[in-house]
Amino acid sequence: MAERRKALVTGASRGIGRATARAFSELGDQVAVHYSSRRDDAEKTLALLQGDGHTLIGGDLGDPEAARTLVADAVAQLGAVDVLVNNAAVAPTASNQHRVGEAEWDEWTGAWQRMFAVNLHGAVNVTWAVARRLVERGAPGAIVNVGSRGAFRGEADHPAYAASKAALHAFGQSAAITLAPHGISVTSVAPGFIATERQAAKLDGAEGDGVREQSPFGRVGTPEEVAAAIVHLASPEAQWSSGAILDLNGASYLR
Structure with a gap:
């Protein structure tokens, strides 16, 4: 029997993170379910995982020291971290819109500071700790x-x-070059619109049809589809994909 891998999935309370944690557990891997503030949701994720040996890890990735500490906590509870999924992010919502030329100064600077603190710096710091x-x-x-x-x-x-x-994608490619000699692959996925809990109201509302029509498939993606791609990219068989950025948008945007 293959040895169980230890996977740390950040932002695993709901949506893509939850689906990814479940997908790893279905392979027999042990999972550290990270959350920032939604502990109740994270506990629900934990309860959905197959097998045993999984754990919860809390921490605000906007705090550099917390990012490093949560990796230490994951290692202490799982014994190691073999796979890292940097999923946690401050997502775009109606409350944090900041159109250039329209947003007030505090809205503008606050959005840039918080989104980069979590979406980029948090992922970068967790990557440093896991890679080290x-x-x-x-x-x-x-x-x-x-x-x-x-x-x-x-x-x-x-x-x-x-x-x-965009910065996270670029960082991933730089890290892929640096870590390849150590047998560590680094890849990225670039999802389009995904039917998560957070997006349910939008999909059910007046904008729903327009969102679905962005793709020639006439629908949006699911968290499970993104999770399947993540699990593949994290597999030993996908090591040669290191440095790649995989579009997961149902042909809604081609480049």
Whole structure:
């Protein structure tokens, strides 16, 4: 029987993170379910995982020290971290819109600071901590970053979100070059619109048909479809994909 891998999935309370944690558990892997503030939702994720040995890890990735500490906590509880999924992010919502030329100064600066603190710096800091331990162990591993279609097409209402995800993609490619000699792959996925809990109201409302029509499939993606891609990219068989950015948008945006 293959040895169980230890996977840390950030932002695993709901949506893509929850689906990804479940997918790893279905492979027999042990999972550290990270959450920032939604502990109740994270506990629901934990209860959905197959097998045993899973754990909850809390921490605000906007705090650099918390990012490093949560990796130490994951290692302490799982014994190691072999796979990292950088999924946690400050997502675009109606409350954090910041169109250039329209947003007030505090809205503008606040959105850029918070989105980059979590979406980029948080992922970068967790990656540093996981990669450092993998290199010290002399162990292979996999890191998958969850970026966004918006990194390529732009986001008029949320430019900081698009920029933070573009930077995450670029960081992933730099890390892929550096970590390849250690047997560590680094890849990214760039999802389009995904039917998560957070998007339910929009999909059910007046904008729903327009969102679905963005794709020639006439629908939006599911968290499980993104999770399936992440699990593949994290597999040893996908090591040669290191440095790649995989579009997951149902042909809604081609580049």
